[in-house]
Amino acid sequence: MPPSDSMDLLTIATQAKTSAHHLATLSESARNTALNAIASALTERKEEIVKANEKDCSLAENNISSALYARLKLGESKLQSAIAGVRDVAKLRDPLGSISLKRELDQNLVLERVSCPLGVLGVIFEARPEALIQIASLAIKSGNGVILKGGKEALHTCTVLTEIIQKALQETEVNPYTVQLLTTREEIKALLDLDEYVDLIIPRGSNEFVRYVQENTKIPVLGHADGICHLFIDEFADLQPAVKITVDAKTQYPAACNAIETLLIHEKIASQFLPAIAQALEEKGVKLKGDEATRKIIDCEKAVEDDWRTEYSDLILALKIVDSIEDAIAHINKYGSKHTDGIVTTNLDNAEKFLNEVDSAGVYHNCSTRFADGFRYGFGAEVGISTQKMPPRGPVGLEGLVTYKYKLRGQGQIAADYSGINAKPFTHKDLDFN
Amino acid sequence: MPPSDSMDLLTIATQAKTSAHHLATLSESARNTALNAIASALTERKEEIVKANEKDCSLAENNISSALYARLKLGESKLQSAIAGVRDVAKLRDPLGSISLKRELDQNLVLERVSCPLGVLGVIFEARPEALIQIASLAIKSGNGVILKGGKEALHTCTVLTEIIQKALQETEVNPYTVQLLTTREEIKALLDLDEYVDLIIPRGSNEFVRYVQENTKIPVLGHADGICHLFIDEFADLQPAVKITVDAKTQYPAACNAIETLLIHEKIASQFLPAIAQALEEKGVKLKGDEATRKIIDCEKAVEDDWRTEYSDLILALKIVDSIEDAIAHINKYGSKHTDGIVTTNLDNAEKFLNEVDSAGVYHNCSTRFADGFRYGFGAEVGISTQKMPPRGPVGLEGLVTYKYKLRGQGQIAADYSGINAKPFTHKDLDFN
Numbered sequence: 077m078p079p080s081d082s083m084d085l086l087t088i089a090t091q092a093k094t095s096a097h098h099l100a101t102l103s104e105s106a107r108n109t110a111l112n113a114i115a116s117a118l119t120e121r122k123e124e125i126v127k128a129n130e131k132d133c134s135l136a137e138n139n140i141s142s143a144l145y146a147r148l149k150l151g152e153s154k155l156q157s158a159i160a161g162v163r164d165v166a167k168l169r170d171p172l173g174s175i176s177l178k179r180e181l182d183q184n185l186v187l188e189r190v191s192c193p194l195g196v197l198g199v200i201f202e203a204r205p206e207a208l209i210q211i212a213s214l215a216i217k218s219g220n221g222v223i224l225k226g227g228k229e230a231l232h233t234c235t236v237l238t239e240i241i242q243k244a245l246q247e248t249e250v251n252p253y254t255v256q257l258l259t260t261r262e263e264i265k266a267l268l269d270l271d272e273y274v275d276l277i278i279p280r281g282s283n284e285f286v287r288y289v290q291e292n293t294k295i296p297v298l299g300h301a302d303g304i305c306h307l308f309i310d311e312f313a314d315l316q317p318a319v320k321i322t323v324d325a326k327t328q329y330p331a332a333c334n335a336i337e338t339l340l341i342h343e344k345i346a347s348q349f350l351p352a353i354a355q356a357l358e359e360k361g362v363k364l365k366g367d368e369a370t371r372k373i374i375d376c377e378k379a380v381e382d383d384w385r386t387e388y389s390d391l392i393l394a395l396k397i398v399d400s401i402e403d404a405i406a407h408i409n410k411y412g413s414k415h416t417d418g419i420v421t422t423n424l425d426n427a428e429k430f431l432n433e434v435d436s437a438g439v440y441h442n443c444s445t446r447f448a449d450g451f452r453y454g455f456g457a458e459v460g461i462s463t464q465k466m467p468p469r470g471p472v473g474l475e476g477l478v479t480y481k482y483k484l485r486g487q488g489q490i491a492a493d494y495s496g497i498n499a500k501p502f503t504h505k506d507l508d509f510n
Numbered sequence: 511m512p513p514s515d516s517m518d519l520l521t522i523a524t525q526a527k528t529s530a531h532h533l534a535t536l537s538e539s540a541r542n543t544a545l546n547a548i549a550s551a552l553t554e555r556k557e558e559i560v561k562a563n564e565k566d567c568s569l570a571e572n573n574i575s576s577a578l579y580a581r582l583k584l585g586e587s588k589l590q591s592a593i594a595g596v597r598d599v600a601k602l603r604d605p606l607g608s609i610s611l612k613r614e615l616d617q618n619l620v621l622e623r624v625s626c627p628l629g630v631l632g633v634i635f636e637a638r639p640e641a642l643i644q645i646a647s648l649a650i651k652s653g654n655g656v657i658l659k660g661g662k663e664a665l666h667t668c669t670v671l672t673e674i675i676q677k678a679l680q681e682t683e684v685n686p687y688t689v690q691l692l693t694t695r696e697e698i699k700a701l702l703d704l705d706e707y708v709d710l711i712i713p714r715g716s717n718e719f720v721r722y723v724q725e726n727t728k729i730p731v732l733g734h735a736d737g738i739c740h741l742f743i744d745e746f747a748d749l750q751p752a753v754k755i756t757v758d759a760k761t762q763y764p765a766a767c768n769a770i771e772t773l774l775i776h777e778k779i780a781s782q783f784l785p786a787i788a789q790a791l792e793e794k795g796v797k798l799k800g801d802e803a804t805r806k807i808i809d810c811e812k813a814v815e816d817d818w819r820t821e822y823s824d825l826i827l828a829l830k831i832v833d834s835i836e837d838a839i840a841h842i843n844k845y846g847s848k849h850t851d852g853i854v855t856t857n858l859d860n861a862e863k864f865l866n867e868v869d870s871a872g873v874y875h876n877c878s879t880r881f882a883d884g885f886r887y888g889f890g891a892e893v894g895i896s897t898q899k900m901p902p903r904g905p906v907g908l909e910g911l912v913t914y915k916y917k918l919r920g921q922g923q924i925a926a927d928y929s930g931i932n933a934k935p936f937t938h939k940d941l942d943f944n
Binding site: 097100101179181185187192194195275276290291294296317320321323324325328329409427431432433435436437438439440441442443444446447448452453454464465466467469470471479480481482483484485486487488489490491492494495502504 | 531534535613615619621626628629709710724725728730751754755757758759762763843861865866867869870871872873874875876877878880881882886887888898899900901903904905913914915916917918919920921922923924925926928929936938
């Protein structure tokens with residue numbers, strides 16, 4: 077099999093589409109067998125992978141930040157857990173063939189809505205090469221072909237990983253062309269134009285990059301550009317849990333998209349709560365920026381309008397005092413990114429009001445926004461988090477990689493018999509499908 | 511309330527968004543009361559509506575086709591059934607607040623996935639003014655604001671309908687600004703740019719128009735440009751039902767998107783089947799276009815490559831002989847529009863193969879493609895039919911106008927406790943939610 081850089085993108089996309097069509101016809105056990113074959117092949121050729129990665133690392137070392145370098149590095153333990161992840165994906169419940177509606181339209185005319193693969197995924201990720209392993213596994217499990225494009229720093233690692241995966245697939249029922257690798261940056265734009273071949277684009281990277289993808293393709297995009305999450309400390313909040321939740325939501329992993337960027341505080345408890353939270357956050361090294369009202373109570377930098385729209389992804393938190401829960405909800409719906417927003421309160425009416433009226437994928441009561449995650453939700457895997465309004469919304473597991481079709485099985489029925497003055501009525505009887 | 515042409519679009523969109531936000535908080539009974547108030551107001555002012563429509567009709571009479579004129583005309587009986595439709599929508603099951611997942615992540619940390627409105631719909635329809643009544647009802651039922659744009663021929667009718675609906679809403683809990691009307695063609699392009707305000711665009715019109723909308727907006731679009739549907743007569747088909755189903759699928763309503771455009775015939779039965787179907791279709795006035803193999807058996811016009819991609823929407827049918835079921839499936843997946851495709855066969859393995867491998871929203875066995883319709887599927891209403899791969903796919907009912915959010919209710923839980931070496935495990939226990 078020639079490496080992808082000698083093939084044109086259209087050939088790659090056609091191969092992926094044809095292979096995906098074949099993959100969609102395979103049984104769950106054939107797909108799982110392929111996954112386990114991949115896991116074994118990766119284990120067998122571990123040293124080769126680590127060596128290719130060392131080459132990437134030494135080439136990149138002087139040109140990238142230490143954070144990026146840490147993500148690029150694929151040592152044996154990271155690799156081992158990525159391989160374990162492949163076997164875990166094989167154990168997940170099959171997302172295909174599940175029935176979500178079964179209805180008799182008339183006698184011997186039965187409608188079923190059945191889950192099926194989307195087709196071909198286009199996944200663009202940054203430096204972390206083990207992402208390739210995870211994505212390829214999720215694609216095969218869900219019956220989809222996948223065209224991968226990794227960060228340029230990870231080129232050698234991604235090339236050897238793809239080669240191992242394709243070779244492992246040769247021994248299985250899954251066509252090796254199901255998993256394809258792009259190697260040049262120019263191919264990204266070309267991939268985004270392939271709406272006839274690619275059914276879903278999953279960009280993993282900086283907010284700017286995700287926004288670029290969203291603005292440059294007609295293909296549906298699974299992902300979010302911003303994670304501007306809020307916590308609102310209601311007038312009826314208990315202070316101790318409020319402080320604990322705030323500290324966790326901001327500092328447990330500040331670079332995560334589900335960490336909070338703005339803390340809203342009800343004016344009735346501001347003078348009590350602010351000194352306590354300021355102390356707790358400053359102990360964790362968080363820099364505070366407050367509106368005028370906040371700065372009358374605690375000493376901190378001034379927050380301006382722009383701060384309400386900023387995802388710091390860092391140990392910085394904007395603070396704002398609001399005069400009502402309505403004011404808090406309005407602020408979140410105006411400045412938030414519809415990701416995840418929480419309220420801390422002992423008043424259940426206020427909690428329900430917040431949960432109903434805040435227009436975000438995740439709305440939380442008395443817990444940290446950091447729970448917004450596919451694994452924590454029990455999805456077994458996370459494909460991405462979507463902040464768009466249409467489903468799939470929020471953390472998306474394997475079910476975000478499938479769609480459904482309607483199967484209608486009849487015995488010669490025609491529409492004319494159900495039309496006009498002597499129209500036969502439909503029975504529309506829902507049937508059990510478990 | 512000033513008519514919309516004196517307001518700028520941004521004001522209209524802002525009003526719709528704010529009103530939709532309020533509508534989303536109302537109970538099912540408040541929404542249904544509003545629907546019934548609309549039905550009563552329309553009944554009361556029937557004569558005014560008919561008069562406005564007569565004005566539209568007489569202005570348009572000499573400039574439009576008789577088919578378009580028939581769609582534009584809103585006489586008393588059409589109006590009465592549209593009003594009955596409003597009361598029917600009120601009776602539909604509430605699409606809001608339904609729970610599709612309930613899971614304990616840990617003790618007293620419970621996740622729920624709950625359906626909620628999308629926000630604001632932008633609906634662009636052609637001459638049929640009663641569409642406005644139906645769409646406004648579906649929007650209110652599903653908790654969404656709606657910005658409507660009707661065909662220019664229906665301007666007077668749409669204006670008086672909107673005025674009546676808004677006035678009726680004044681007496682209810684639903685804000686009248688929930689339903690907005692645009693009146694100029696220029697506003698369509700501007701509406702498509704309002705991705706900050708509008709959450710879903712539903713275009714109803716010609717294929718060209720739907721394609722224009724799809725290519726000129728970042729807002730998700732519910733609709734389909736083409737309906738190139740197929741029927742495949744397998745080698746194991748019984749001829750009589752095959753003829754009956756073909757005639758229905760082509761002629762029962764040839765302008766419908768779910769009517770077939772191409773008939774594929776297995777070569778093994780072609781010499782038997784073709785003369786029979788040719789006679790039956792010609793009796794119904796259908797013009798046939800066949801490939802070379804077909805023309806060796808029956809006398810008809812020649813079909814060229816372009817015919818396989820053409821939606822005739824008329825009494826014309828393309829015929830092609832295929833040498834296997836695989837060939838039929840490949841033809842459909844290549845030339846079809848992923849709408850609805852059927853197989854006629856007595857061989858169940860072939861039927862299942864076809865249903866699994868044809869990549870369309872609807873895949874049918876032994877029945878007419880004309881069943882692809884929200885009402886026939888028992889959805890109570892049809893918002894549109896989608897041929898995209900991502901859900902909602904196929905005929906879309908009210909549930910296509912809603913999305914969901916995740917509600918997480920805790921008692922002070924933080925992510926730090928579930929991370930690191932002493933991480934608490936999640937229980938991930940699915941709970942009953944019926």
